[in-house]
Amino acid sequence: MNKKLMGLAVAALYASGAWAASMQTFVVNVGQGDGVLLQTPGGKRIVIDGGPTTSATSAFQAFLDKKLVSTVNVMVLTHPHTDHVYGLTTTLQRKVVQSVYDPKQSYSSTAYTNFKNAVLAEKCPYIKSYSGDSYSWDSALTIKCLNARSNVTDANNASVALRIVNGAKTLHFSGDTPTSDAQNLEEANYASSLPARF
Numbered sequence: 001m002n003k004k005l006m007g008l009a010v011a012a013l014y015a016s017g018a019w020a021a022s023m024q025t026f027v028v029n030v031g032q033g034d035g036v037l038l039q040t041p042g043g044k045r046i047v048i049d050g051g052p053t054t055s056a057t058s059a060f061q062a063f064l065d066k067k068l069v070s071t072v073n074v075m076v077l078t079h080p081h082t083d084h085v086y087g088l089t090t091t092l093q094r095k096v097v098q099s100v101y102d103p104k105q106s107y108s109s110t111a112y113t114n115f116k117n118a119v120l121a122e123k124c125p126y127i128k129s130y131s132g133d134s135y136s137w138d139s140a141l142t143i144k145c146l147n148a149r150s151n152v153t154d155a156n157n158a159s160v161a162l163r164i165v166n167g168a169k170t171l172h173f174s175g176d177t178p179t180s181d182a183q184n185l186e187e188a189n190y191a192s193s194l195p196a197r198f
């Protein structure tokens with residue numbers, strides 16, 4: 001395994017932009033599912049989900065290579081559906097990953113098992129997310145977990161939902177959390193008042 005290899009393919013970029021002074025968020029067009037890269041004011045790389053393919057030349061892997069990402073400081077799996085987890089397994093195999101967050105829902109699939117095995121192989125902290133958690137991934141940011149559940153029938157309802165505040169700007173990443181879910185009152189209340197939502 002050579003984690004330093006850089007791909008040459010150019011990612012299809014859905015959206016990107018400067019965020020406050022030095023925060024950048026990139027939402028890669030991975031087809032179905034999500035694949036997000038955040039570059040924080042303190043220079044940390046945060047990856048949220050990885051798209052639906054394990055290909056090392058997929059749009060998501062190619063974009064990480066294009067941005068010269070060799071180390072992922074924080075990896076977040078919002079929930080274990082294949083269109084979110086597949087690419088993260090590949091990223092774990094190709095990059096240095098320093099920490100992984102996951103609601104650790106009770107969910108059985110080959111894709112999720114492969115992901116968990118890749119985390120074990122990485123020997124990095126593997127942390128269960130809980131609703132209400134706060135994360136100090138970058139001192140310039142205020143990051144709160146608004147939703148994360150492990151005992152739900154539909155994996156979408158387990159999704160880690162993050163509110164990331166950078167000065168006057170707020171972004172919201174919620175995986176496949178249904179806003180109509182009456183149990184996600186905190187999530188739904190915030191969603192209606194935020195300027196951006198993913």
Ligand SMILES: [Zn+2]
Nearest residue numbers: 081155156176
């Ligand atoms: Zn889903």
